[in-house]
Amino acid sequence: MPSYDHPETYKAYAFLEKGGDLKPITFKWRDPEPGEIVVKVIACGVCAGDESGKLGVFPGTTYPIVPGHEIVGDVVAIPNTEKKWKLGQRVGAGWHGGHCHECKRCSVGDFVTCENGVINGVTRHGGYAEYITLRREAVAAIPDGMDPAEAAPLMCAGVTTFNSLRNMSCKPPQLVAVQGIGGLGHIALQVSKAMGYRTVALSSSPSKAELSMQLGAEFYLDGSKVDQGAELQKLGGAALIICTAPNSDIMTGLRLVEGLAVNGEILILAAVPGGTNLPLISLLHKRASVRGWPAGSAADSEDCCKFAKANGVRVMVNKFSLEQAHDALESLSSARFRAVIMP
Numbered sequence: 001m002p003s004y005d006h007p008e009t010y011k012a013y014a015f016l017e018k019g020g021d022l023k024p025i026t027f028k029w030r031d032p033e034p035g036e037i038v039v040k041v042i043a044c045g046v047c048a049g050d051e052s053g054k055l056g057v058f059p060g061t062t063y064p065i066v067p068g069h070e071i072v073g074d075v076v077a078i079p080n081t082e083k084k085w086k087l088g089q090r091v092g093a094g095w096h097g098g099h100c101h102e103c104k105r106c107s108v109g110d111f112v113t114c115e116n117g118v119i120n121g122v123t124r125h126g127g128y129a130e131y132i133t134l135r136r137e138a139v140a141a142i143p144d145g146m147d148p149a150e151a152a153p154l155m156c157a158g159v160t161t162f163n164s165l166r167n168m169s170c171k172p173p174q175l176v177a178v179q180g181i182g183g184l185g186h187i188a189l190q191v192s193k194a195m196g197y198r199t200v201a202l203s204s205s206p207s208k209a210e211l212s213m214q215l216g217a218e219f220y221l222d223g224s225k226v227d228q229g230a231e232l233q234k235l236g237g238a239a240l241i242i243c244t245a246p247n248s249d250i251m252t253g254l255r256l257v258e259g260l261a262v263n264g265e266i267l268i269l270a271a272v273p274g275g276t277n278l279p280l281i282s283l284l285h286k287r288a289s290v291r292g293w294p295a296g297s298a299a300d301s302e303d304c305c306k307f308a309k310a311n312g313v314r315v316m317v318n319k320f321s322l323e324q325a326h327d328a329l330e331s332l333s334s335a336r337f338r339a340v341i342m343p
């Protein structure tokens with residue numbers, strides 16, 4: 001089996017039981033099976049979705065589970081059967097951790113909705129670790145010259161915003177509003193601007209105004225001061241409102257549908273438990289629609305990296321060591337904007 005020198009054991013941080021805190025754990029080295037590769041983790045972003053492993057919200061989580069699905073590192077071991085990935089190659093992996101190639105969704109090439117898909121950091125070990133074993137079909141090549149700390153968040157926050165936006169009905173230079181300027185939102189502003197949309201930031205306070213304009217927003221609507229729905233209408237109505245704030249009250253309070261143009265779309269990216277009270281009659285009259293979007297495949301992540309590199313999309317990161325994994329996870333709601341663990 002081709003491999004670089006590796007230790008007999010390696011460190012990681014894991015949820016040892018459902019609902020438990022993140023704790024250090026040591027794993028024995030395991031050679032990759034056919035269909036797998038082993039990567040030395042250089043950077044792993046911290047995403048709100050990491051809580052899913054802790055809370056066991058998806059079927060298939062067993063404990064201990066190492067979280068982390070914004071992974072960038074170098075290939076250090078491959079099985080003899082591996083034809084594509086090479087030792088030393090810089091690669092990444094995201095939420096989509098692998099698919100079966102057999103089910104109906106795989107037969108049409110829609111691997112992210114595979115009926116037997118696995119999730120890095122949720123149903124298989126993730127990147128809060130010195131090493132990670134990845135399914136080969138869920139690996140993305142990282143372009144040369146990208147900072148690994150900035151490339152890691154592109155594996156989830158980046159691909160989710162880029163891949164959803166490129167698949168919506170709107171066309172540049174229509175108005176796109178990004179609601180919630182956090183990990184996803186600060187990338188969405190840049191991607192939307194780079195795709196040629198007139199871009200609006202919808203935030204819940206005045207504190208991100210200047211930064212949002214620097215990231216590509218033409219307008220900043222502070223929900224603590226103005227009626228964002230009415231203000232969007234004054235701008236002609238949004239063809240798309242991208243919702244990233246994980247709070248259903250905020251979505252309802254924003255009167256999002258009022259802010260939409262005719263045929264407009266609301267794109268739900270935030271993972272919000274429960275429902276939201278959208279005004280159905282307004283939806284009907286506007287021929288408006290509500291869409292959801294789950295991240296993307298490895299090929300989508302490669303596209304996202306190329307797009308970010310070509311258009312100067314930058315991720316704002318706060319770096320933590322592996323030993324600070326707990327602090328990194330705790331910093332989720334206060335980070336500006338992505339905590340990244342550098343093992």
Ligand SMILES: NC(=O)c1ccc[n+]([C@@H]2O[C@H](COP(=O)([O-])OP(=O)(O)OC[C@H]3O[C@@H](n4cnc5c(N)ncnc54)[C@H](OP(=O)(O)O)[C@@H]3O)[C@@H](O)[C@H]2O)c1
Binds near residue numbers: 047269
């Ligand atoms: N669809 C997918 O595939 C996918 C992928 C990744 C993440 N997600 C989900 O997307 C959501 C956002 O993730 P993120 O990493 O961008 O989170 P984040 O960095 O915490 O940003 C969320 C932003 O929402 C706004 N916000 C307003 N009210 C809030 C509240 N009560 N709690 C938290 N935030 C509030 C804040 O922006 P302002 O200050 O501007 O109001 C905050 O910065 C999460 O639910 C995550 O699970 C979904």
Ligand SMILES: [Zn+2]
Binds near residue numbers: 047048069156
């Ligand atoms: Zn994520």
Ligand SMILES: [Zn+2]
Binds near residue numbers: 115
């Ligand atoms: Zn499948």
